[in-house]
Each structure stands twice: as C-alpha cells, then as structure tokens.
Amino acid sequence: MPLHSITFYRFALESFARDHQNSRKAVESHRNRLLRSLLLHAREHVTFQRPRLANVDLDKIRLTDIPATTKSAMMESFDATIADGVVTLEQAIATDSNKHRLELPIINGKYIVVKTSGTSGKPSWMVTGLRDWAILRGATFGRMARNWLTAGRVLQSPFRPIRTACLAAEHSHSMTWQASRSAELWARPFVNSRFYSVVESVDRIAQALNDYRPEYLHAYPTAAEMLARYRLDGGKLRFDPELMSVGSEALTDIARACIREAFPRTRLVDHYGMSECLPLSTECHHGNKHISTDYAILEAVDADDNPVQPGELSDHVLVTNLINRVQPVIRYRVDDSIRVSQEQCACGSVFPTVQVVGRKGSQIHLRNDGGMWQLLSPPVVVDTMLRTKGVSQFQVIHLRQNELRVKFIPSKGHEVASVAASVELQFANVLRRLNCFNSVTVVTEHVDRFERTEVGGKLLQTISLVPAPVSNQKIAA
Numbered sequence: 001m002p003l004h005s006i007t008f009y010r011f012a013l014e015s016f017a018r019d020h021q022n023s024r025k026a027v028e029s030h031r032n033r034l035l036r037s038l039l040l041h042a043r044e045h046v047t048f049q050r051p052r053l054a055n056v057d058l059d060k061i062r063l064t065d066i067p068a069t070t071k072s073a074m075m076e077s078f079d080a081t082i083a084d085g086v087v088t089l090e091q092a093i094a095t096d097s098n099k100h101r102l103e104l105p106i107i108n109g110k111y112i113v114v115k116t117s118g119t120s121g122k123p124s125w126m127v128t129g130l131r132d133w134a135i136l137r138g139a140t141f142g143r144m145a146r147n148w149l150t151a152g153r154v155l156q157s158p159f160r161p162i163r164t165a166c167l168a169a170e171h172s173h174s175m176t177w178q179a180s181r182s183a184e185l186w187a188r189p190f191v192n193s194r195f196y197s198v199v200e201s202v203d204r205i206a207q208a209l210n211d212y213r214p215e216y217l218h219a220y221p222t223a224a225e226m227l228a229r230y231r232l233d234g235g236k237l238r239f240d241p242e243l244m245s246v247g248s249e250a251l252t253d254i255a256r257a258c259i260r261e262a263f264p265r266t267r268l269v270d271h272y273g274m275s276e277c278l279p280l281s282t283e284c285h286h287g288n289k290h291i292s293t294d295y296a297i298l299e300a301v302d303a304d305d306n307p308v309q310p311g312e313l314s315d316h317v318l319v320t321n322l323i324n325r326v327q328p329v330i331r332y333r334v335d336d337s338i339r340v341s342q343e344q345c346a347c348g349s350v351f352p353t354v355q356v357v358g359r360k361g362s363q364i365h366l367r368n369d370g371g372m373w374q375l376l377s378p379p380v381v382v383d384t385m386l387r388t389k390g391v392s393q394f395q396v397i398h399l400r401q402n403e404l405r406v407k408f409i410p411s412k413g414h415e416v417a418s419v420a421a422s423v424e425l426q427f428a429n430v431l432r433r434l435n436c437f438n439s440v441t442v443v444t445e446h447v448d449r450f451e452r453t454e455v456g457g458k459l460l461q462t463i464s465l466v467p468a469p470v471s472n473q474k475i476a477a
C-alpha cells in the first residue's frame with residue numbers, strides 16, 4: 001500500500017473519530033495544538049510569514065494580532081511564501097506547460113500544485129506537500145462518511161470496494177479533479193473512485209454513470225441539477241447514490257428542490273470548500289454546514305478585517321489552513337460572505353455552522369444545437385479560461401440568448417490577437433463538447449480595466465443578463 005494511502009486512511013479515521021467523539025474540548029485542544037505548531041513552523045521557515053507573525057505570543061495566541069493577507073500579496077512574493085523555498089513560482093507555472101496532460105501536477109515527487117483563478121480573475125498558484133494533501137483529502141473523506149457509510153458497508157469493502165464518482169471539469173489544475181484523482185490513487189483497494197467530465201453531453205454522462213452505479217457522487221450543483229432534470233424529463237438513470245455532495249459553486253434552492261425530487265433516496269450534502277483549504281465544512285442532515293474547526297479556521301470579518309458578531313453577515317472571510325506546511329495559508333482573505341453560528345445544531349454536533357451567502361457568478365443557460373437547454377456553469381467557464389494562454393483577467397457575459405462576450409486583459413508580453421485566438425479556440429472546444437458549437441456565438445473583447453460595480457469591489461467573472469429558462473421556475477413553484 002502506498003505511503004499516502006496510509007496517511008489518507010489514518011486521517012480519514014481520525015477525522016471520523018473526532019467527529020463521533022463530538023467533544024468541544026477535544027476539538028479545541030486539537031485545533032490549538034495545530035495552530036501553535038503551524039505558526040511556529042511558519043515563523044521559522046517561511047520568509048513571507050516571519051514579519052506577520054513577529055508579534056504573536058505563541059503561548060497566548062490571538063489571531064487578530066496577525067495582519068490579514070490576500071491572494072495577490074502572496075502571489076507577488078510567491079517564492080517567499082514557500083517554506084524553505086522548496087518550490088519556486090517558475091516550477092509551479094511550468095506544471096501548466098505540458099498541454100494539460102491529465103496527471104497530478106506534482107513537483108519533485110513531493111509537492112502538488114493547484115492553479116486557481118479566484119475572484120480577481122488572475123491566475124494564482126497554491127502548493128501543498130503531498131503528505132499534507134493526503135491528510136486534507138483523508139479528512140474530507142472521513143467527514144463525508146458520517147453522512148453515509150455504515151460499519152457493515154465498511155467491513156465489506158475489501159471484497160466489494162465502495163464506488164465513488166466525481167462529475168466536474170476535467171483539468172489537471174482543478175482542485176476537484178485533483179481530489180478525485182488522488183482518491184483514485186490512494187483510496188484503493190477499499191474504495192474505487194472514478195472521474196467523469198462535465199463537459200460532455202448529458203446522455204453520455206448518464207450512460208457512463210449507469211454502467212458504474214456510484215454509491216457516492218460528487219458534482220457541481222449545476223451538474224447534479226442537470227442529471228436531476230434529465231431523470232425528471234424521462235431520461236434513464238439506473239442508480240441512486242446514497243450520498244451526493246455538491247460544491248465549487250452555489251447550490252440554489254431551485255437546484256436543491258430539483259435534485260431532491262429526482263433522487264428522493266439520496267442524501268444531498270452541500271460542501272463548502274476552497275482551493276486554499278479542502279475540508280472546510282460538511283453539511284449535516286439538518287441542512288447546516290458544520291465547519292471543520294480542527295482543520296481550518298474561518299473568521300467572519302467586516303471590511304476592515306475585524307471580527308463580526310456571531311450570527312452577523314461578514315464582508316469576507318479569513319481562512320487559516322491548519323495542515324498545509326509547505327505554503328502556509330494564515331488569515332488569508334477569501335471574498336465569500338458568510339454567517340457563522342455557535343448555536344447548538346439539532347443534530348448535536350459541537351462544530352459551529354456556517355451559512356455561505358456570497359459565492360459569486362451566474363449560471364449561463366444556453367440553447368444547444370438540438371434546441372435543448374444546456375448549462376454553462378461558472379466553474380466550467382473558469383476552467384475554460386484557465387486553459388487559455390496569456391489572459392491576465394477576464395469576465396464572461398451572456399449578453400443575449402446564445403451570445404457570449406468574453407472580455408479580457410492580456411498578460412504582459414502577449415499579443416492581443418493571439419490571446420483572443422486562444423480564448424476563441426478554448427470556447428470552441430467547450431461548446432463543441434456541450435453540443436452548442438453551431439448555436440452559440442462568442443465575441444472576444446480586450447479591455448484595459450474592469451468596472452467593479454459590486455459591493456466590496458469584487459469582479460464578477462460570469463454574468464448572465466439572460467433570464468433562466470422557465471422550466472426552472474416551474475420546479476421552484
């Protein structure tokens with residue numbers, strides 16, 4: 001059994017056990033131990049973190065003594081954000097140059113790289129040591145298992161591996177793909193994990209899933225909704241996963257209702273995670289997202305980074321990942337609006353709950369070449385843009401039905417015409433796979449800056465000015 005499999009299962013069990021033990025004291029002491037050790041490590045080994053942590057009393061840690069940081073601040077000093085400089089920005093970027101071959105982007109056999117676009121639309125890079133990644137991956141699996149696995153099923157798994165599947169954008173730098181691929185490598189022989197690309201016709205996706213019959217399916221909410229609609233419209237789906245988790249984008253009430261109607265026997269779990277920290281939260285059967293405070297710290301803060309009162313809506317979030325030692329993420333700004341509650345949930349869990357209000361980006365509903373509705377969801381748009389060459393920032397707008405405008409700022413040293421050609425090529429690829437190539441027009445436009453009209457100055461990367469199809473409204477009623 002590979003070393004990382006042992007780590008994966010060890011931390012899956014540990015995460016599951018702590019969840020079941022359900023003791024506030026045990027969670028807090030675990031968290032405090034990890035936090036202290038993370039800060040000590042970061043101060044000693046990470047140039048970027050040293051001045052930020054200079055005034056912290058490690059025996060009496062107050063997070064508010066540490067200034068907040070941002071994605072762009074970390075990107076500007078990327079090499080200094082890596083412990084002992086074991087990975088350089090050049091090495092991270094180089095993992096993106098091999099034409100997106102579907103392999104885990106691993107440097108020197110030890111460090112995994114994720115490329116994100118984030119709310120600014122600028123690509124950025126995060127590095128995690130493989131062992132830490134296996135811990136985060138195992139912990140996420142362990143937390144998810146409480147919603148689903150029985151002791152009986154676990155005991156059968158050596159003879160009949162548990163079947164899990166993931167339906168998302170297939171891209172070697174996507175966090176979701178990496179999570180699925182690493183489970184495929186490390187969770188064997190007790191768990192079989194398979195990945196299905198969401199950029200595919202729903203018929204083909206349905207057929208492939210019917211052949212595999214997953215017990216647990218993870219998907220983007222829009223992809224899960226697409227499958228649900230397919231079934232409700234009479235399409236054949238010959239499986240009912242016991243657990244379906246969704247993440248990476250907002251789960252709308254319409255989508256939730258539609259998925260529940262199509263999969264009445266399935267537990268639906270909305271997962272709130274992010275590239276900077278995978279196992280942030282897991283939803284319980286009362287519909288509350290419990291924060292994994294033993295792996296991450298989520299601070300709900302106002303525009304000046306001061307903590308808001310429990311129950312109050314935050315301007316943004318500061319995230320601390322308690323596991324990643326190679327590129328520590330400490331009080332790192334993420335532009336989601338959240339509300340954290342310390343009130344006891346009816347499920348009995350001691351973990352606080354979080355309500356996520358702002359995960360930005362609209363869904364784009366296209367008419368495909370056969371006249372049917374086809375979703376182009378924000379993560380697929382981001383994935384398409386991450387495949388382009390020479391884009392510094394972007395915004396995709398659905399102007400009129402089936403008319404897309406892609407605005408972009410070219411990166412330094414890139415010709416506008418070649419960047420536009422690269423955007424057009426990637427959109428042509430995705431539209432062809434979605435069976436929308438002949439019905440959708442894409443116009444590119446290069447701009448010098450973006451208007452930030454939204455509260456908080458955030459740039460919306462995906463905007464739809466076209467109302468959602470009426471069939472969605474029917475289901476909501």
Ligand SMILES: [Zn+2]
Pocket residue numbers: 284285286287288290345346347348349
């Ligand atoms: Zn609960």
